[in-house]
Amino acid sequence: MHPISTNNYSVRYKMAALLLDIRYLKSVFTLLVFLVIVFMAVFTGTDNNLTQLPFKQPLKNITYDIWTRLNENASLTMRHQVSRARLSRQSVVQIFRHDIPFAEMRPSGTQARIRKYNQTVSVPEVQSCSVVGNAGVLLGSACGDVIDRADIIVRMNLAYFGGVYARDVGSKVNLMTFNSEQSRELAACVKMNHNVTAQNFTPDCERLFHRIAHLNGSVLWYIKLLTKSKIMNIRESLSFLRESLNIHLTFAYSPRIAVFPAKRAFGIKRPSSGLAMYAATTQFCSRITLFGFYPFNVDPTNRTLQHHYYDPEIMDYVKNRHAMPEEYKRLLQLQDAGAVRIVNDCAGRWDHRVLRPWT
Secondary structure, three states: OOOOOHHHHHHHHHHHHHHHHHHHHHHHHHHHHHHHHHHHHHHOOOOOOHHHOOOOOOOOOOOEOOOOOOEHHHHHHHHHHHHHOOOOHHHHOEEEOOOOOHHHOOOOOOHHHHHHHOOEEEOOOEEEEEEEOOEHHHOOOOOHHHHHOOOEEEEOOOOOOOHHHHHHHOOOOOEEEEOHHHHHHHHHHHHHOOOOOHHHOOHHHHHHHHHHHOOOOOEEEEOOOOOHHHHHHHHHHHHHHHHHHOOOOEEEEOOOOOHHHHHHHHOOOOOOHHHHHHHHHOOOEEEEEEEOOOOOOEOOOOOEOOOEOOEOOOOOOOOOOOOHHHHHHHHHHHHHHOOOEEEOOOOOOOOOOOOOOOO
């Protein structure tokens, strides 16, 4: 065995020391990077309240669209969050094709049967949507033209629009929802008036038919659970509207009710139909503006507000089972993150803090 020379030992020692120094520097660098990230997360965060939002990851690469002032990354994150709660563009709404007779409509809750029956199409994916709530704050808002500019306009619960309301809420509609109570009322009116002329309608039925007549050519969307008896009544009602009143509607239904995914996605115990519609719209719309979402009895100018813009009734929002003020807080958080835009005034009366979608 050859003895190790002093020079060889010195070289090896220096190399070993250098490797240790490199490893040490890497560890120090890694620790510094970690501390910088923690510091930025704690002390330099934005006012988006992301910790209170249902987002799994912080938003990155934030870019704003000039027209809508919406954060596209936040909108996409919200879409993924709702889809993880088992809602998708295919499951949120299915629209029956025009060539399917009402009597042969076969709704289904599974995608396999939907494909098997081949009667429906999914709502198309679009850039902009106006989701119009019915809050009294829209009276005098002058938001009609802004609402009507969207690619898809969603209205709820057979709300009045157009005519005297056109300036404030617009005159167009693509999807109009109706609920179980309205479905029962429509079925009762159809059975009551099957063999009478329009001149003999009861006042309540005449008002209902008048509201539905404004939907001529659009999609009537049933957002609740469809039982066999309900689909039979809806088939009969749609046939009556077309044959007796010349009202041509396309029917749509929800294979999966949006209320339950909204409950999971937003952490709201009993989501309202408005919150459910926002959850549903995230699956087919990139830029969503909410109008008429304002669950309070007075506005910032201390003006008394009625519950619906077309109904003088006053609502007790505190005792309401839907906890709408809590929903509104959550929507404001989403607006702060750029996931959605809330507009309740287009006349410049008081809503100066909200970035309007037409600027």
